[in-house]
Amino acid sequence: MGSHGKRKAISLLDSFSFAINGIRIALLTERNMRIHLFSSVIVIGSSIFFSISTIEWLIVLIVIGGMLALELVNTAIERVVDLVTEEFHPFAKQAKDMAAGAVFIYAIISVVIGMIVFWPHILKLLSF
Numbered sequence: 001m002g003s004h005g006k007r008k009a010i011s012l013l014d015s016f017s018f019a020i021n022g023i024r025i026a027l028l029t030e031r032n033m034r035i036h037l038f039s040s041v042i043v044i045g046s047s048i049f050f051s052i053s054t055i056e057w058l059i060v061l062i063v064i065g066g067m068l069a070l071e072l073v074n075t076a077i078e079r080v081v082d083l084v085t086e087e088f089h090p091f092a093k094q095a096k097d098m099a100a101g102a103v104f105i106y107a108i109i110s111v112v113i114g115m116i117v118f119w120p121h122i123l124k125l126l127s128f
């Protein structure tokens with residue numbers, strides 16, 4: 001029972017380590033992932049600077065987390081497609097383009113949400 005519990009704990013630790021490894025590889029190999037991370041740092045810095053409210057923090061964190069997670073899924077889809085075929089295939093193109101489309105939609109919505117959250121703070125700053 002004890003050793004079973006220990007095995008489970010180790011395997012959970014392994015899962016974390018695999019997940020961290022996936023994030024590390026994506027950051028090392030994908031320029032877009034680095035751009036998203038850089039943007040996230042800027043947004044978090046701005047959030048601290050403007051002392052945004054708790055609800056605004058929740059929205060900002062959901063948007064940032066969703067963007068980084070979606071970019072990871074996009075990269076994973078690209079890897080799997082490349083693994084399946086290195087030849088030109090219309091389905092390979094569709095899969096990659098659709099995954100890129102998902103990231104694009106989220107990115108546009110993120111910018112709109114960013115404007116809704118930060119615009120009042122920017123106006124307030126400019127009016128003093």
Ligand SMILES: Nc1ncnc2c1ncn2[C@@H]1O[C@H](COP(=O)(O)OP(=O)(O)OP(=O)(O)O)[C@@H](O)[C@H]1O
Nearest residue numbers: 030032078085086087088089090092093096097100
């Ligand atoms: N095997 C393939 N068959 C057909 N079209 C492909 C294939 N591989 C890639 N493409 C097309 O070429 C584009 C560029 O592919 P690539 O593998 O460079 O990924 P990407 O979309 O540029 O990703 P990123 O810039 O995020 O790394 C894809 O979006 C897709 O339209």
